[in-house]
Amino acid sequence: MVDAGAQWRVGVLEGLLREVGLQASRGVGPDVQRVLEWLHRQIGVHVALVTDEAGTVESSTAGFPREVLGTLAPLLVRMSGGQLAAAVTQSGALHVRCEALGPHEPRPVLVVAGPSKPAPDAIALISHTGSVLTLLRRAGRSDRIWRDYQHGTRQLRFAVLSALLSGEPLLARRMTTGAIPPLLDAERLRLYLLQCPPADRDKIVRTYQDPSGYHGSGLMVQCPVFKNHLICLLTDDEEPDSPGQQLRGHAETLHRLVRDDPRYTMGVSGSHPLHAAAEAYSQAAHALAAAPTAPSRVASYHGRTPLEGVLPRQAAQEWARILLRPLDTATKTSTDITRLTMNMPRSAVAKLLGLSRNTVTAHLKRTEASLGLNLTDIRCRAALHLALALNSSHPAPEPDYDQPLSTLDDLLRTERAAAWATATLRPLQARHRRTLQAWIDANTDAQEAARALGISRNTIRTHLRTVESVLGLDLLTAGTGIHDVVHALYIANTRAS
Template identity: 85%
Template sequence: MRRQASRGAGPDVRKVLEWLRRQTGVHVALVTDGAGTAESCTAGFPHEVLGQLTPLLMRMSGGQLATAVTQSGALHVRCEALGPHGPRPVLVAAGPSKPTSDAIALISHTGSFLALLRRAGRSDRIWHDYQHRTHQLRFAVLSALLSGEPLLARRMTTGAVPPILDADRLRLYLLQCPSADREEIARAYQDPSGYHGSGLMVRCPVFACHLICVFTDDEEPGAPGGKLRGHPETLLRLVRDNPRYALGVSGGHPLHAAAEAYGQAAHALAAAHAAPGRVAFYHGRSSLEGVLPRRASQEWARVLLRPLDTTTKTSTDITRLTMNMPRSAVARLLGLSRNTVTAHVKRVEASLGLDLTDVRCRAAVHLALTLSSSVPFTGSGYDQPNSTLDDLLRTERAAAWAAATLRPLQARHRRTLQAWIDANTDAQRAARDLGISRNTIRTHLRTAESALGLDLLTAGTGVHDVVHALHIAGLRAA
């Protein structure tokens, strides 16, 4: 039973039936429906018998009979239904003579064995299905939170609302670990409800080495003397005990700002690789949209994005996702083909009249989209903005933001970053322009990631800040 139940491909029914034939001398078949379909049988089993037994097999499969003995030509046939629930499989034994009492007992025993094996296999499938469904539900809840829709998450989980949705604030932990480990971690700390206590652990559908963990923000881990409890403390222990692990931790956010928390955790994870203990907590820095003149930046963003009023919301939403991750990653996230994602982006490009494969255009559109999300547009609209993007970036507050952003960089890493942006984030072109190897470019970029605390190479969520900061520095120099 142990050997058969542990087979990855399922139990070998044929092997069991052949063993029974050797012990009793009769041919055996396992019929899985009343129509006489044999799932497995011994070599040489007389299949014509099953066609003659169709009415009997239908009655046994439906639960009207448990055992039956009959004659089919010169063959003596014994049938036993397996299991308590219909439609029941039927074990059919056929031989030239009536089996002995010992053989009958062995046929019955084998039938019970097969019934147990099938039940064990069914339980295993149910368990795997349950794990798959709970992961899907956790991912749906996380997706609703990342979309700023905690109420939608509650509606999706009516009757089994996760505790995280009853919290006022959340904190997001982004764990980097080998792909095989994250499934074991999520399963090891899963509670009977399919959640993880007061939080969620969800395998990232885009990056195979990321486990997204959302917990209630009832503690200040970055504060002096602050300590983590529960599953957050478990994550710290896992990172401490596994050199291949790293952890980025966001600041505390209200439930509707989970997307901002994810961005912070991604930046913190980029810095974690060079941090003591491979753990980094996000320390708030002012955002570019927060230091720009509010009215003027709102006018500029509205005029830039006005063509999207005639574009489908789906295309706009998909394009918004491509601002922060590769198109192939967006395709995996949404279950679409890469060509479909590209088609949606092309529609937006045609509306805006911009090439979104250019990193500077993407940075400008990303800034406009961020402004439109953080500051609702007022008034009936604007015909022409009073300020260009360069005008907005020439302000003293923008210059101070850029200086603070770039301050941690060494001069050589700053040159590499500038060359990389000038090459439209193509490391090979940047290497050729600087006369160094592509590996050196990657090394400099990884060092810059850690120094800046911005994700540049994994999801690329920090590239837009670097584009604007370097542009501002160039404007000041000019």
């Protein structure tokens, strides 16, 4: 037959374990107050947890007599410093029991005050409660360390991505001295842009993270702007060069994730050197725009010839050089920010670089003043984007001023430019082309375009989403394909007039 005392001990210990289980399941750190209040309900004493030699109270029951701590000060100093593990004393009419918790100084001290000496079962329960608090606090510290580590590795991956998108692989290496990700030793990379629910995105990053905080030979970074985008930089050798070949590494993982979940889509860039990660991102964004209608919901960027590749080389580079010459005396920060805003929204650039939108705008204003361009105008941005692409692909020598210089209009009137525009716009239906033209004429303001066409703003966006899918160009998310359609429509309209 089990005696009543044993039944009580079993019952209260089960209650303590339930409280531990409840706190562990929440995963938000220990709630010391709840444990102390639970102990008070069981044995009727008041309890406080003192965390240092100065007598700082981390938590206590509502009626704890804090005045006793003044008389306990010398004792608390000895216990916090590790000289005593437990002590019993009298403070006025109160019986006080103290137990030091944990192995490391300064040790927190559990202080229990009551009108009389507690019974043996109550003393045992106080000790059990102290042990539980030690474990809960240690688990809480481990959780904090884990969260801090995850935050730190996330920030480092983001910094590496930012450096690569700015065309600075050497800066990325300097950031990671001592733990350089294998990706930075590769010659070429591909960028995979995975679209999935935000919670899944974060879980994928944690699941495939290695002990160094990277992802094997790759890098998975939560996009700071589009919360359902996961940016994955992988070495070029993980994607097969031709259909039918075997996928490897995380490339196979990402393709499988899309195959297994109908909510996922993915765009894959072509192969690029490390310093051209921004171009890889642009290609992946274009491919992602076409992915929803692809049978596998994965689209790869197919090597569409860029406009800069069909223009007369010498004349085009001379035009670009003259347009960009004022940037030679501009600050590198302003120039880099301007380059990034050609491929992503200003808000994205601000988050990417850890700047405010006002700071990004201020840098763009300096660029505008230098170049004499209005960068809020889509056609001016398209011209600048083309000049930057021409200059980065093969910088031109100083122009020969003895020869007549070409204007952008001259360059876009060539036969090869006309053929490029025709090929770019050929997949469009007439009504979608009208919508696209109205949107560009309205400086990409969907509401203004809707008024001009006499249709709703939602219809405009629906048409533009169809255009994205048909052309394989991103227009509405990062907007990396807008410049192509600006030039293509201009060329087509000029030829038709």
